[in-house]
Amino acid sequence: MSGLRFTRDHEWVRLDGDLAIVGITDYAQSQLGDVVYVELPKIGQRVEKGKEAAVVESVKAASEVYAPVSGEVAEINETLTADPAKVNADPMGDGWFIKLRLDDPKELDSLMEEGGYKRFIEEQQ
Numbered sequence: 001m002s003g004l005r006f007t008r009d010h011e012w013v014r015l016d017g018d019l020a021i022v023g024i025t026d027y028a029q030s031q032l033g034d035v036v037y038v039e040l041p042k043i044g045q046r047v048e049k050g051k052e053a054a055v056v057e058s059v060k061a062a063s064e065v066y067a068p069v070s071g072e073v074a075e076i077n078e079t080l081t082a083d084p085a086k087v088n089a090d091p092m093g094d095g096w097f098i099k100l101r102l103d104d105p106k107e108l109d110s111l112m113e114e115g116g117y118k119r120f121i122e123e124q125q
Contacts, residue, residue, distance in 0.1 A: 006025065069100065
């Protein structure tokens with residue numbers, strides 16, 4: 001499997017070797033407004049698909065970031081602690097949140113591909 005996968009909660013996940021990189025979508029950051037704080041899990045922490053993995057606070061609201069897949073946190077984006085605005089500036093790139101060691105790569109199959117996610121957003125508006 002290559003490319004991005006998306007959740008109905010506006011998280012994205014992309015495989016990078018044996019790690020899954022997780023972040024929020026451009027749509028999510030635009031709905032949040034200016035991100036002022038990001039709370040990330042600890043390295044080694046386990047996250048479960050559909051459960052809270054991180055917290056984002058913006059000028060508008062605080063919002064949970066849910067894990068699109070289950071696994072162990074292998075890496076966190078320390079840059080976001082000092083510069084949370086990176087989430088707004090580059091949500092699909094430098095604004096990633098965590099990298100996970102997947103428990104079960106088959107979990108990715110239940111997520112939307114890019115075309116499906118774009119249709120999902122259009123239906124929300």
